[in-house]
Amino acid sequence: MDLSYSPEEQAFRAEVQEFMANELPKELSEKVRLGDEALTKEDQERWHAILNEKGWLAQNWPKEFGGAAWNAVQRHIFEEEAAKANAPRIVPFGLSMLAPVLMKFGSKEQQDHYLPRILDGTDWWCQGYSEPGAGSDLASLKTKAVREGDHYIVNGQKTWTTLGQHADWIFCLVRTDPDAKQQEGISFLLIDMNTPGVEVRPIILLDGTHEVNEVWFTDVKVPVENLVGEENKGWTYAKYLLTHERTNIAGVGFSQAGLESVKRIAKAEKANGKPLIQNPHFAARIAQVEIDLRALATSNLRIVSKASAGEAPGIEASMLKVKGTVIRQEINDLARRAVGPYAMPFPSESVEGDNMAIGPDYAGPLAAQYFNYRKLSIFGGSNEVQKNIIAKTMMGGGR
Template identity: 65%
Template sequence: MELSFTPQEDAFRKDVRDFLKENLPDTVAAAVRSGSEMTKELAEQWHKILFDKGWVAPNWPKKFGGAEWTPVQRHIFEEECAMAYAPRQVPFGLAMLGPVLHKFGNKEQQDYYLPRILSGEDWWCQGYSEPGAGSDLASLKTRAERVGNEYVINGQKTWTTLGQHANKIFCLVRTKTDGKPQEGISFVLVDLDTPGIEMRPIRLIEGGFEVNEVFFTDVRVPAENLVGEENMGWTIAKYLLTHERTNIAGVGLSYRALEDLKTLSKKVKRNGKPLNENPLFAARMAQVEIDLKAMEITNLRMLFQAQEQGAPGPETSILKIKGTVIRQALNDLARRALGPSAAPFPSEDLLGNISIAPEDNAHNAAHYFNNRKLSIFGGSNEIQRNILTKAMLEL
């Protein structure tokens, strides 16, 4: 089933395709296509191109410098960018903190931080998870004590994605210890150059260093960096996470991965025939494609709802669950298609017998292992099912 679009939306899609064809640097697209690590320099290069065009913040209101696109326009843009091998924008400032400041920030915070997010002058990272507080985020222990016109922060955050590139971090901190855990949390903006902050890289199973742990020792932060009111951080955290979970769905990325998988299955042969002619493998690809189309429709429906209500609701957990399951299924099928050559560090004997195209490296076991995280971060899929059960089914 193909989704139908209006003539105006079809014209917008053509504009996006033309823009990508003319402005997406070959070096950036090649890095994405091969599955290489997206360096800070390449990410900033693409950010600047979108900023100059006025497309860097599709979901922001125009009064804050955004494009204020419709949900369908945002969907089209994401899909076309993915198919052209454009990198995803770093979400922490644009897709997470930006909407929080739109809704909860005061005018001074909006006037100072939002233009710097748009221009790329500030690179934000997220300080939510802790060693003892992952999906059970309300149990966080990083403490912020009010001393005069400052907060003094002590504690630790972990799994801080791309923190090594960031100059600022938004944090959930505990400002009250009595009462319900959710009622004593605040949302604070912190400059990573502040004395007392130490960031240590964490090596992942595939060998990369995209996440970090951050230590706070008597870190003094101006009280004016508090977003919203003290102890209302849990409300802000939930609001931010709905945007994160919508973003995690990755419909466009999954369509690109599906097309890559179809191409790969035509090249790889089993028993003298292309893999796409294997009934079992073809059935698995078909099932993923059906699930992906259903999720695309659901994603569009929820984007429209978010536009009317100002924020996505708890049903974004559906997108988080299905989106990550689909992306992992595509990773698994691609790894199966590559067979022994999917090994991230194949032996010389293996390389001598199997030809690997550069773009096929994006499907090797290293990327498969890395993407096992998708169903864990942003709230594990098990927790998301509990959220759906309580918030939507009232069980």
């Protein structure tokens, strides 16, 4: 047992810190600090370009595709430092969701065409998995693709499509064999969002933000060369995608940054004339979540080390997802509590042209974020589904 990072890992951390200090634009980190819903498409693209320039954008890609080929510990270190520095999150859809699928199952032509465009930002991808009737039960999806000569004709509806309003392309799970067993009739299709018949409709979330969409397909013609791998094998690719990129599933970096932010706020806020952080009840709440987070950080490193050694994480990833999201949500709850009455204003609809904060500047987005982050335990496989996976694996499927 040795909990310390190796000299190489420490040197890497120093390099990441220096990079964040020198290359992360202040306008971007300031937006992230005050709630990353303010980030525009251009902001995201700018940060991607800066990372790409350094060769740090495609962290999990092998070198031959232009990636950084970091191991899991390096990626973990980057995630921690990026969260600490309030760097925008890397938009994962092309980089860490589609790309690994193309590398493993795509054709040479698909790899040569799409991967460079993901790296240089030519194409913004979104994910077409969930449907109105198929959330946690993803395999029950109904969007269908019917082969007609050199094309598939796609009809149906996807939902919860994150940042689909910015996307040029969508990777979709579609049903190509309606008669096969649920998981066996699904294919993995790449669809140009500019094709006639594709319509994006915004879904406004409960905090007033527009980050997800419905995507409707009406007789959309998709060339057959946009099929990834084999027809009706899409479920295998989809599962690969879902299990592949799960190292940051615990969100430890985000929680650490969030907890530091809560502590700063609790030092600035006063309760009965004294800093809130000295209030025994609030201090206990902070301590409780910090104790949990310190354990989670080590759980995460244990699993990260295994992954670096080449072992695929199994139910551990589900455990990290459940605990990680619960802790992040707890921190968001503390943050809104910390600001007292100033949690009530709704600044995203603040007086037009008036950017002045209401109350302390950190208070603005906190209650809205508390509600927004309820999504963490719902999306990416709800916590209930994760618990099913854990129970099924540990207790045997027959019970």
